[in-house]
Amino acid sequence: MKSKSRSHAFWVSVISVAIALHLWLFFHIDFEIHPMLSRLAIAVHVVGCVGPFWMLADWFVKRKKKLQWKPWMWLFFVPWGFLWYIFEKWERPESDLLKVPR
Numbered sequence: 001m002k003s004k005s006r007s008h009a010f011w012v013s014v015i016s017v018a019i020a021l022h023l024w025l026f027f028h029i030d031f032e033i034h035p036m037l038s039r040l041a042i043a044v045h046v047v048g049c050v051g052p053f054w055m056l057a058d059w060f061v062k063r064k065k066k067l068q069w070k071p072w073m074w075l076f077f078v079p080w081g082f083l084w085y086i087f088e089k090w091e092r093p094e095s096d097l098l099k100v101p102r
Contacts, residue, residue, distance in 0.1 A: 011084050018080035022048050051082035058090065 025041040056076060060067060072089070075081030 005088055011088075014083060015078060015080050018048075018083065022079060048079055051080070052076045055082040055085045058085075 022044055025037075025044055029038050029041045031038040052075070056073075059073075072084070075084055
């Protein structure tokens with residue numbers, strides 16, 4: 001079941017807020033003063049860096065799509081752009097357990 005897509009303004013604002021939070025954590029966290037917050041900042045950095053690669057791997061490897069450029073793939077170059085992919089394009093894989101009659 002596919003839900004209605006959200007507007008471009010919504011996704012621009014969500015991605016902008018995520019980038020602003022990411023930059024704030026990067027430039028304003030002192031590792032010696034805030035050790036727990038710095039660990040959270042490292043996790044945010046890792047997710048922000050790995051997310052675009054996951055997006056492309058999911059599209060090309062798991063979905064077995066041809067290596068052809070799509071208009072939405074420019075989001076690979078935008079930090080946190082993969083959030084759009086998760087909520088608008090990504091489809092959960094169907095489990096074989098759900099297909100078994102009861």
